[in-house]
Ligand code: XBP
């Protein structure tokens with residue numbers, strides 16, 4: 066019997082990447098005097114690396130291989146830039162008010178009514194997740210909010226899902242995961258979890274082999290979702 070739903074955040078609860086995280090990265094770069102600009106299109110490729118600090122590092126290796134941080138201190142440099150990005154992201158959420166995706170609130174309220182436990186598993190930094198949840202749902206509804214650097218190996222590594230299962234004292238069979246990306250799906254499958262994928266602009270052409278269900282969004286009574294693929298045999 067189903068005991069818990071585990072939600073990814075970015076792209077799953079809300080479309081936070083294009084108008085949220087991406088813009089915040091650009092603001093942080095500009096504020097530190099760098100002329101690096103992440104376009105809407107180029108950001109789709111950068112999303113292949115999860116985690117903000119990891120994504121900046123990947124971008125610099127790829128596009129500015131000669132760049133060296135002051136004193137060669139990568140860790141300090143990335144931490145500073147990422148903290149600034151987090152500040153901008155939180156400010157953006159108050160201005161841009163990125164809404165929840167269709168059906169998210171309905172599903173979460175229905176789960177709560179039925180006593181189904183809720184958790185979050187994300188590679189985003191905790192302050193970002195809390196800022197979004199405070200504006201849209203309620204952080205206290207989620208028993209565990211596993212975020213950011215809580216496990217060193219980020220998605221597609223399964224570590225964050227193992228962490229949530231352990232904290233909730235549940236096995237994979239007790240849970241269903243909601244994810245939006247190939248990397249997120251890989252992480253969940255790696256922990257043996259059944260996964261529903263809700264597609265979005267950046268992830269619609271990715272490979273979702275192994276997902277139980279792939280849908281356009283979670284749906285509302287007056288806005289039914291499109292079933293892109295249903296494979297109950299896997
Ligand atoms: C989303 C991510 C994050 C965000 C940026 O992961 O990969 O890195 O893009 O957030 P998920 P941070 O969909 O698993 O939540 O800069 O805080 O890492």
Ligand code: MG
Nearest residue numbers: 073075076245
């Ligand atoms: Mg996601």
